[in-house]
Amino acid sequence: MARERLGQVASHLESGARKGSSITEKQPDDIVVTCALRTAFTKGGKGGFKDTAAADLLTGAFKAVIEQSGIKPGLVEDIAVGSVLPPGGGATEFRAAALVAGFPEDTAVRSLNRQCSSGLQAVVDIANAIKSGMIEVGIGAGVESMSLQYGPGAVTEFSELLESHPEAANCKVPMGMLSEQMAKDRKITRAAQDAFAASSYQKAVKAQQGGLFNEEIVPLQVQWTDPKTGEEKTITVKADDGIRDGITAESLGKIRPAFAKDGSIHAGNASQISDGAAAVLLMKRSTAERLGQKIVGKFVAASVVGVKPLLMGVGPWKAIPVALAKAGISKDEVDIYEINEAFASQCVWCVNELGLPLDKINPKGGAIAFGHPLGCTGARQVSTLLTELKRTNKKIGVTSMCVGTGMGMAAVWVAE
Amino acid sequence: MLHYRTEGFNGCAVKYSPFFDNRLAVAASANFGLVGNGRLYILELTPNGIAPLKWFTTQDSLYDLAWSEIHENQVLTASGDGSIKLFDCTTDEFPIQNWKEHNREVFSVHWNLVAKDRFCSSSWDGTVRVWSPHRPQSLLTLPTHSCTYSAAFSPHSPDILSCVSSDSHVRVFDLRTPASASNHLTIQIPIHAAPASPIPGPPGIPPAAVPPSEALTHDWNKYRPSVLATAGVDRTIRTFDIRAPHQGPLAIMPGHEYAIRKVAWSPHLADTLLSASYDMTCRVWSDRSDNTTTIGDSDLMRSGPASPVLGMEMGRMGQHTEFVMGVDWCLFGSEGWCASVGWDESLYVWDVRAVMR
Numbered sequence: 001m002a003r004e005r006l007g008q009v010a011s012h013l014e015s016g017a018r019k020g021s022s023i024t025e026k027q028p029d030d031i032v033v034t035c036a037l038r039t040a041f042t043k044g045g046k047g048g049f050k051d052t053a054a055a056d057l058l059t060g061a062f063k064a065v066i067e068q069s070g071i072k073p074g075l076v077e078d079i080a081v082g083s084v085l086p087p088g089g090g091a092t093e094f095r096a097a098a099l100v101a102g103f104p105e106d107t108a109v110r111s112l113n114r115q116c117s118s119g120l121q122a123v124v125d126i127a128n129a130i131k132s133g134m135i136e137v138g139i140g141a142g143v144e145s146m147s148l149q150y151g152p153g154a155v156t157e158f159s160e161l162l163e164s165h166p167e168a169a170n171c172k173v174p175m176g177m178l179s180e181q182m183a184k185d186r187k188i189t190r191a192a193q194d195a196f197a198a199s200s201y202q203k204a205v206k207a208q209q210g211g212l213f214n215e216e217i218v219p220l221q222v223q224w225t226d227p228k229t230g231e232e233k234t235i236t237v238k239a240d241d242g243i244r245d246g247i248t249a250e251s252l253g254k255i256r257p258a259f260a261k262d263g264s265i266h267a268g269n270a271s272q273i274s275d276g277a278a279a280v281l282l283m284k285r286s287t288a289e290r291l292g293q294k295i296v297g298k299f300v301a302a303s304v305v306g307v308k309p310l311l312m313g314v315g316p317w318k319a320i321p322v323a324l325a326k327a328g329i330s331k332d333e334v335d336i337y338e339i340n341e342a343f344a345s346q347c348v349w350c351v352n353e354l355g356l357p358l359d360k361i362n363p364k365g366g367a368i369a370f371g372h373p374l375g376c377t378g379a380r381q382v383s384t385l386l387t388e389l390k391r392t393n394k395k396i397g398v399t400s401m402c403v404g405t406g407m408g409m410a411a412v413w414v415a416e
Numbered sequence: 417m418l419h420y421r422t423e424g425f426n427g428c429a430v431k432y433s434p435f436f437d438n439r440l441a442v443a444a445s446a447n448f449g450l451v452g453n454g455r456l457y458i459l460e461l462t463p464n465g466i467a468p469l470k471w472f473t474t475q476d477s478l479y480d481l482a483w484s485e486i487h488e489n490q491v492l493t494a495s496g497d498g499s500i501k502l503f504d505c506t507t508d509e510f511p512i513q514n515w516k517e518h519n520r521e522v523f524s525v526h527w528n529l530v531a532k533d534r535f536c537s538s539s540w541d542g543t544v545r546v547w548s549p550h551r552p553q554s555l556l557t558l559p560t561h562s563c564t565y566s567a568a569f570s571p572h573s574p575d576i577l578s579c580v581s582s583d584s585h586v587r588v589f590d591l592r593t594p595a596s597a598s599n600h601l602t603i604q605i606p607i608h609a610a611p612a613s614p615i616p617g618p619p620g621i622p623p624a625a626v627p628p629s630e631a632l633t634h635d636w637n638k639y640r641p642s643v644l645a646t647a648g649v650d651r652t653i654r655t656f657d658i659r660a661p662h663q664g665p666l667a668i669m670p671g672h673e674y675a676i677r678k679v680a681w682s683p684h685l686a687d688t689l690l691s692a693s694y695d696m697t698c699r700v701w702s703d704r705s706d707n708t709t710t711i712g713d714s715d716l717m718r719s720g721p722a723s724p725v726l727g728m729e730m731g732r733m734g735q736h737t738e739f740v741m742g743v744d745w746c747l748f749g750s751e752g753w754c755a756s757v758g759w760d761e762s763l764y765v766w767d768v769r770a771v772m773r
Contacts, residue, residue, distance in 0.1 A: 002451035005496075005521070008563075009448075012630065012649050012675040013694060321726035328652070330671040330729060355728060 023300050023327050024395055024414055028286040031127045032416070034293035035069035035281040036383035037061065039220050041240045041371035044146040044273035048237035052222045054086060054145035055093035057277035061141060062101030064218035065279045069293060073102050076281075077135040079109045080125045082118025082142040083375035085149035089113055094143075113375070116342060117304075117401050117409040118142055120378025123280045124302045124411060136287055142380065143277040144373035150273060170309040171405040175342070176259040176270070178310050183264050183345035190264035193344035194252040197269035197368045199358075200341055201247035204365025208243050212364055212391065216383040240370040242272045269344035274371025278379035295416050297386040301326035302411040313346025315408020316400040317353050323398065323410035331356060334412075335394035338381040340401035341366035350402075363388055377401060382413065389415030417735065418765040420466035425455045427757025429480045429678075429742040435488035437748035438462070439469070440765075442757050443493055445477035454478030456493050458505050459763070466765065472503050472511070482525045484549070485532040492535060494522035500537050502549060517545060517554050524566045531574035538567035544579050546591070558589050558599050565632045565648075572641035578658075580646050584608050584628035588658055605661045607631055607646055607654060633678045639686035640705070647676035653691060653727065655703050667703040669727035677741050684751035688730075690768065692740035698733040698756050700768050731771040736760050 039057055042048040049057060058081065066073055079098055083090045095109040103109075114121040119142025126138035155172060162168045170178075183193070207213060219238035226233060247268070257263035258270070281293075288295050303322035307314050316339050324331060337360050341347045351361055364384060367377065381399035389397050400410035425444035433439035438461040446452035454474040459466050477496035484490035489505040490512070498518040501511035520540035528534040534555070538544045544567045546556040560581045567579035575591040588603040608628040632648040637655075643666070647653040651672045654665040674694035682688040687706045692698050704725050738760035746753035752769040 002447075005450045009450075012632065325668055325724055325726050328670055330669070331726070332671065332729065 023329060023412070026285065026416075028284065029131075030285040031130055031282055031299040032285045032288050032295045033280055033282055033297040033299065033382065033386065034071070034288050034295055035065050036279075036296060036386055037064055037068060037216055037218050038278035038376070038380045038383050039276050040217050040237045041242060041274045041276040041373060041380075042237060043242050043371070044150060044275060046227070047147070047241045047275060048224060048235060049145065049220075049222060049275035050147040051225050052145065052275065053093070053148060054083065054090065054143045054275075054277070055097040056222070057145065057220070057275065058094060058141065058143040059097040059101045060218065060220040061143070061277040061279040062098060062103065062139070065139060065281050066102055068218075069281050071137070071281060071291070071293065074104050074106055075137045075291070076103060076107050076139055077137055078126065078129060079103070079107060079139040079141060080122035081109065081111045081375075082113065082120070082122040082140075082378060083111055083144055084113055084115055084118055085144060085146065085154050085374065086111075087153070090143075114407070114409070115404040116340065116372070116374050117378050117403045117407070118375035119278060119380065120302070120399060120401065120409050120411060121304075123282070123299075123379055123382060126280075126282050127299045127302075130282055130284060137281070137283045139279055139281050140379060141277065141279040142373075142376035142378055144375045145275045146273045146373055147275050167309060173310060175312070175404060176265060179270075179313055179343045179345055180259045180263045180265050182311055182313050182349075183343075186349050188264070188345045188349050190253070191249070192348055193264055193269045195249040196348045197341075197344040198247050198249040198252055200344075200362065200365045200368040201244060202365075203363060204240070204243045204369030205245045207364035208239065212388070213240065215387045242274060242371045243365070243369050265343055265345060269368060271340070271342050271367035271372035272370070274373045276371065276373040276376045276380065278376050278383060280379055280382050296390070297382075297416055298414040300412040300414060302409065304407060304409045307406045307408060309406035312404055312406045313343060313402050314350060315402035315406070316340075316347075316410060317350040317408070319408030319410035320350075320354060320398060320400050323400070323412050327412040329396065329412070334396050334398050335360065335392075336363060336385060336389055336397040337361050338385045338397065338399040339366070340372065340377050340381065341368040342372065342402055344368060346402055378409070385413060386415050389413075417770075418461065418466050420459060420763040422455070422457060422757070422761050422763060424761070426738070426759040426761055427741055427763060428478060430755045430757040430763060431481055431483055431744050432746050432755065433483050433488070434485060434747060435483075437746070440744070440755055441481050441483065441491050442742075442763055443478035443481040444757070445479070445496070448759055449477040449479060449496065452477065454493070454495060456481060456491060456503055458491070461765065466763065470505050472509065474501065477521075479521065480524045482527045482535060485527045485529060486549075492525045492527065494525045494537060496521045498522060498539065498541070500525060500547070513549065515547060515552070515554070518543065523564065524568070526568040528569040528574060529571045530569070534569070534574075536567050536569060536577055538564035538579050540564075544577070544589070546577070556591070556600075558601070560587060563630075565630070566634050568634065568636060570636050570641065571638055572636070578634065578636070578644060580607070580631035580634040580648070582630040584631055586631070586634065586644065586646055586656060603658055603661050605656055605658070608650070609664065632675060635679050635681050635689070637681050637686065638683050643705075645679050645681065645689055645703075647679045647691060649675045651675060651693070653679055653689070653701060654724075655727075665724045667705065667725040667727045669701045669703065669729070671699065671729050672697070677739065678743050680743050680745055682751065683745050683747050690743050690745065690754055692743040692756055692758070694739045696734065696736045696738060696740060696758070698736070698740055698743055699729055700731040700772065701727050702730055703727045731768065731773050733764070733766060733771045735764050735766070736762060
């Protein structure tokens with residue numbers, strides 16, 4: 001009898017005995033990342049990439065993936081590229097970019113657009129294609145040249161039918177205006193936004209000075225026209241040029257609001273307009289081991305949710321718990337959250353509402369400090385997160401962002 | 417934080433008296449409930465700390481207890497030898513009543529809060545039984561065919577009771593249904609099944625989202641009559657709405673590092689619950705059901721299936737140095753006082769608000 005009782009208690013412990021989370025376990029069919037990198041992010045209209053086409057940035061990122069990982073280009077079966085602004089989705093030029101980068105004609109390429117989460121969607125799509133067995137090796141990427149392609153052409157005129165439906169019509173309210181309204185409704189003060197934005201700058205400055213971006217950024221040689229002399233030069237862009245030193249909550253407090261006289265959002269507490277590209281190489285653990293690829297992280301789970309179009313900023317608040325639930329972990333088990341800083345207002349609101357400690361959020365700064373090339377951000381976060389998890393000897397991370405027209409995405413990662 | 421040492425006996429369950437604000441009872445067992453005696457402690461909170469009013473030693477281990485709802489001095493115990501005993505604090509040594517029908521260890525006893533002349537028990541023998549303190553034999557036997565760790569009457573209805581068992585199911589029985597082959601079983605919720613998809617699939621039980629594992633404890637919400645919480649070996653607390661049994665969990669609360677032994681909803685707050693685990697902690701949770709910031713339609717019955725909400729850990733108590741086996745909330749005074757017992761021979765009486773983050 002005593003033996004049976006002991007067996008019972010032991011069985012309670014056996015199935016639950018793993019201390020910590022089981023998501024850190026290694027299985028042959030795990031979807032793993034063997035290379036995640038990005039170009040520098042540069043300021044829209046004036047930065048190092050202002051004269052470089054999106055497809056050229058993408059080519060640079062592709063070449064770097066081949067070089068860094070040592071993967072045989074012919075083994076990559078599909079490439080998904082998230083991008084928001086190019087006409088026709090960029091489908092044609094991205095396929096061309098892959099060919100230029102050295103991928104053979106056998107490597108398929110497509111573009112996709114889920115607004116600001118396009119880069120993450122591309123990575124997740126590739127992960128799912130590998131999981132389902134459709135492909136074995138793939139690249140999820142993101143690219144945006146806001147210098148060359150940002151403008152009114154990005155949204156088609158709404159038909160009368162769309163305009164007649166109030167919630168549908170809300171989909172085209174500009175991000176700045178709706179975020180201003182949300183900040184007002186949710187009582188996110190200007191001071192809170194400025195403090196968050198200033199800390200983003202300060203963290204990014206520190207990270208840049210400490211060389212913490214060196215591992216994820218690949219230098220790119222591009223043509224650049226000097227706006228003063230009109231002279232065309234060849235330059236090498238190897239660092240984010242939007243990061244500014246000496247920004248404080250007080251200095252941001254002096255900037256005039258951009259969207260409303262009594263508003264709280266301004267250029268200093270919203271994401272920067274930028275150019276950049278990022279790429280993530282994915283495969284099964286068994287494949288990586290067979291190919292001798294160095295595993296840097298594991299993709300665990302992802303979520304996509306819808307929210308009200310006018311409250312698109314709350315996306316991460318809704319998406320993160322869903323992703324955590326799918327991964328079967330609590331918010332406390334996560335070591336680092338990379339939550340895109342589209343606006344300080346929405347990011348602060350999500351972080352507070354989820355009760356996340358600030359020191360776990362964007363430890364190297366975020367889009368406010370170094371930019372948010374729309375379609376690229378989701379892929380960029382993967383490299384930012386995995387390098388920082390590795391550097392600090394931590395394990396579990398989450399990337400997330402809000403998505404225009406009212407959505408949110410999140411994904412759970414484990415660094416290895 | 418008050419402390420009492422149940423020397424030589426490892427705590428298995430604790431309950432506050434529903435009649436006196438300073439009285440509680442602890443069921444404990446020698447040798448971690450594996451072999452040897454059991455002991456029921458009746459304890460009082462005094463200005464000088466926790467003092468024993470009386471204790472009763474039993475032949476076999478005690479795993480659970482329940483205060484009588486009709487007599488302020490009487491306590492039921494669930495015993496390892498399959499017996500249920502009723503003790504009276506004003507008598508010495510022996511139980512005033514003894515029921516022996518279960519063939520194996522009794523793991524839970526629970527008094528009906530509405531129809532106060534009834535209580536139920538659950539056992540390793542794969543049955544739940546319903547009893548009256550006035551009758552020598554059980555009134556009803558409800559088979560579950562698997563080791564049943566926890567059974568409880570709904571606090572909102574005299575005739576509804578539920579149980580969780582090692583087969584990873586919540587069962588709800590409605591005693592108003594006519595006697596039939598189903599034995600009053602009206603709802604059966606697979607705890608570990610995948611949440612229902614908004615897209616209808618083939619009929620039948622949805623595929624398991626997580627491998628099934630033993631459910632060790634459950635509790636009815638005191639304010640929302642259709643909501644109950646379950647927890648067990650998989651270290652996760654889940655809440656279910658029995659009106660929508662196949663929609664999967666409403667909220668899930670992962671975080672404990674080992675199996676969860678006991679969950680208890682707050683008697684004061686509709687969204688708050690307390691858990692005790694083999695990981696030596698007690699944790700306070702919010703299932704986020706009171707979330708006023710919910711966007712869109714928050715009524716499950718109208719909005720249809722939705723992904724489960726991730727509950728929030730609000731605080732944790734780490735005083736115990738061994739498995740924590742039981743927790744209970746104090747019904748009286750300011751909300752937040754509770755008691756916990758564990759295998760470290762310790763009873764702690766503490767205020768949840770002091771451990772909130």
